Amino acid sequence: MEDVKAIRNGAKKASDIEEKDRDYYLERRYPAFGNLVPRDVASRAAKERCDAGFGVNETGLAVFLDFKTAIERLGEDVIRARYGNLFQMYEKITDVDPYKEPMMIYPAVHYTMGGLWVDYNLMTTVPGLYAIGEANFSDHGANRLGASALMQGLADGYFVLPYTIGDYLSKKIQAPKVATDTPAFDAAEKAVREKIDKLLAIKGKHTVDEFHKKLGNVMWEDVGMARSKESLERAIAQIAQLRKEFWKDVYVPGENGEFNQEIEKALRLVDFLELGELMARDALNRNESCGGHFRVEYQTPEGETLRDDEKYAYVAVWEYKGADTAPEMHKEELHFEVAHPAQRNYKD
Amino acid sequence: MENNKLMKLTLKIWRQKDAKAKGGFETYQVEGISPDTSFLEMLDILNNKLIHEGREPVAFDHDCREGICGMCSLYINGKAHGPDSEITTCQLHMRKFKDGDTITIEPWRSAAFPVIRDLVVERQAFDKILQAGGFVSVNTGGVPDANSIPIPKADADESMDAAACIGCGACVATCKNGSAMLFVAARVSSLAKLPQGRVEAQRRAKAMVAKMDELGFGNCTNTGACQAECPKGINIAHIARLNREFLSAKFKD
Numbered sequence: 001m002e003d004v005k006a007i008r009n010g011a012k013k014a015s016d017i018e019e020k021d022r023d024y025y026l027e028r029r030y031p032a033f034g035n036l037v038p039r040d041v042a043s044r045a046a047k048e049r050c051d052a053g054f055g056v057n058e059t060g061l062a063v064f065l066d067f068k069t070a071i072e073r074l075g076e077d078v079i080r081a082r083y084g085n086l087f088q089m090y091e092k093i094t095d096v097d098p099y100k101e102p103m104m105i106y107p108a109v110h111y112t113m114g115g116l117w118v119d120y121n122l123m124t125t126v127p128g129l130y131a132i133g134e135a136n137f138s139d140h141g142a143n144r145l146g147a148s149a150l151m152q153g154l155a156d157g158y159f160v161l162p163y164t165i166g167d168y169l170s171k172k173i174q175a176p177k178v179a180t181d182t183p184a185f186d187a188a189e190k191a192v193r194e195k196i197d198k199l200l201a202i203k204g205k206h207t208v209d210e211f212h213k214k215l216g217n218v219m220w221e222d223v224g225m226a227r228s229k230e231s232l233e234r235a236i237a238q239i240a241q242l243r244k245e246f247w248k249d250v251y252v253p254g255e256n257g258e259f260n261q262e263i264e265k266a267l268r269l270v271d272f273l274e275l276g277e278l279m280a281r282d283a284l285n286r287n288e289s290c291g292g293h294f295r296v297e298y299q300t301p302e303g304e305t306l307r308d309d310e311k312y313a314y315v316a317v318w319e320y321k322g323a324d325t326a327p328e329m330h331k332e333e334l335h336f337e338v339a340h341p342a343q344r345n346y347k348d
Numbered sequence: 349m350e351n352n353k354l355m356k357l358t359l360k361i362w363r364q365k366d367a368k369a370k371g372g373f374e375t376y377q378v379e380g381i382s383p384d385t386s387f388l389e390m391l392d393i394l395n396n397k398l399i400h401e402g403r404e405p406v407a408f409d410h411d412c413r414e415g416i417c418g419m420c421s422l423y424i425n426g427k428a429h430g431p432d433s434e435i436t437t438c439q440l441h442m443r444k445f446k447d448g449d450t451i452t453i454e455p456w457r458s459a460a461f462p463v464i465r466d467l468v469v470e471r472q473a474f475d476k477i478l479q480a481g482g483f484v485s486v487n488t489g490g491v492p493d494a495n496s497i498p499i500p501k502a503d504a505d506e507s508m509d510a511a512a513c514i515g516c517g518a519c520v521a522t523c524k525n526g527s528a529m530l531f532v533a534a535r536v537s538s539l540a541k542l543p544q545g546r547v548e549a550q551r552r553a554k555a556m557v558a559k560m561d562e563l564g565f566g567n568c569t570n571t572g573a574c575q576a577e578c579p580k581g582i583n584i585a586h587i588a589r590l591n592r593e594f595l596s597a598k599f600k601d
């Protein structure tokens with residue numbers, strides 16, 4: 001703890017801490033895997049250390065990742081060839097040379113599991129609207145591995161879509177230009193205009209960014225790496241409250257019909273409020289821990305995720321039922337024919 | 349961390365209502381800026397303040413904020429992406445400035461990149477160049493076995509280095525001729541060095557250069573300014589490769 005304080009106030013550098021005084025907490029907890037545990041496990045462990053008061057940096061929101069022994073073993077050149085671009089990014093952000101000093105790291109939301117429902121041809125429930133890459137739910141399961149975003153982008157874009165979209169388009173080849181003078185188009189246009197006008201007319205006291213940060217905090221604390229029934233119910237209530245305040249007290253400057261980034265942000269935030277609430281509902285429904293979804297009530301005595309395959313071996317598909325109506329869940333059962341799910345074990 | 353003094357800065361920012369309006373500089377003050385703040389966060393702070401004062405926030409482009417998407421695009425104190433090398437504006441941090449500094453912030457300036465508003469410019473011209481040839485259209489069949497086509501490491505590395513281009517447009521904004529040669533060269537090079545892309549290399553070079561000329565980008569006179577300002581450090585040697593592909597395509601005509 002003294003070392004932590006010394007580092008926070010700048011009296012010590014990470015490289016000053018002696019080997020015997022270091023706590024390699026991942027290796028301590030997961031001797032067989034060490035730093036190679038999946039990212040949800042590593043992230044949770046990092047947050048646990050920081051929550052317990054061992055975080056470094058002025059904010060206390062960081063743990064160290066030291067490449068010293070890797071550099072000694074492989075040489076700086078090899079590390080540079082492998083991670084040079086990432087190390088350069090890190091140096092520019094922190095002003096600390098990661099080849100000399102341990103890196104300060106902390107988990108952050110980078111992507112989400114799940115996405116738009118699509119069929120095997122990658123078409124959404126809207127005919128003709130395809131969703132590929134990370135936007136759809138199809139390839140990644142309850143957790144992500146390194147580079148899965150890239151993998152899915154390539155797989156969908158290079159190997160799937162070219163063979164499926166043609167099927168849809170072939171039937172449309174004679175179709176005339178899509179008309180915009182239809183009642184459906186008019187209704188959609190009117191709805192968007194009304195929404196924007198409504199946002200501009202509120203003229204409240206808080207900016208879109210301020211509401212966005214509040215939502216971010218709710219998601220981070222209560223729908224984050226570890227969640228519970230209690231935290232999720234709290235989140236759902238808080239988001240409902242936040243949505244109310246937003247529609248009463250947001251201030252969106254400028255006018256409609258001009259290039260206005262605040263309108264764009266506000267419209268996105270309206271979606272995020274809805275999506276955040278849906279994520280909380282989904283997590284609340286799933287009474288098990290699975291992959292990145294860690295419900296504190298469902299864990300093994302060692303603190304690992306505890307699945308319930310009897311009840312939850314399905315993909316939850318939520319159907320939108322309108323702005324003020326609860327969404328409806330559909331289940332897509334999962335069948336495992338070749339590889340069967342087993343309990344994760346990173347201890348031995 | 350020693351340098352923990354909060355900064356007060358004067359910002360001279362280009363404001364322009366739309367493409368047709370005549371723009372001009374306006375001066376703003378920001379205070380309490382930590383040296384660890386990123387440049388774009390500093391602009392967020394300014395905008396939040398402006399909105400509370402009932403004034404129009406400054407429009408600027410951004411997306412990933414980690415140097416990989418190519419959306420951010422500011423000309424800061426006369427340099428594309430500001431006073432640090434091999435970074436984008438979103439990776440620039442306020443520790444590169446001093447308390448009391450005046451910072452001048454402008455949009456990319458180039459005939460091919462008209463201003464949309466304030467610091468946001470229209471970069472569709474880049475998309476159009478890509479649409480003209482920056483792709484692979486040969487059908488490579490089903491999923492091949494890994495490593496069934498060996499690629500020399502040197503070629504793969506060169507291709508990857510060129511592929512690092514994020515299409516931000518700093519090269520165009522920096523070039524006194526407003527040339528897009530580095531951008532086009534990076535695309536041509538990264539694809540030409542790999543087997544799938546090699547097949548169409550010459551046709552691609554020709555199509556992309558023709559589009560570039562058509563869209564009003566200038567000619568390359570080898571000043572090398574683009575390379576110096578490129579956030580990804582793309583080498584102008586790729587321009588030589590582009591010229592080679594282009595010339596051999598022309599000879600075949």
Ligand code: FES
Pocket residue numbers: 409410411412413414415416417418419420436437438439514
């Ligand atoms: S915002 Fe993506 S590169 Fe700067």
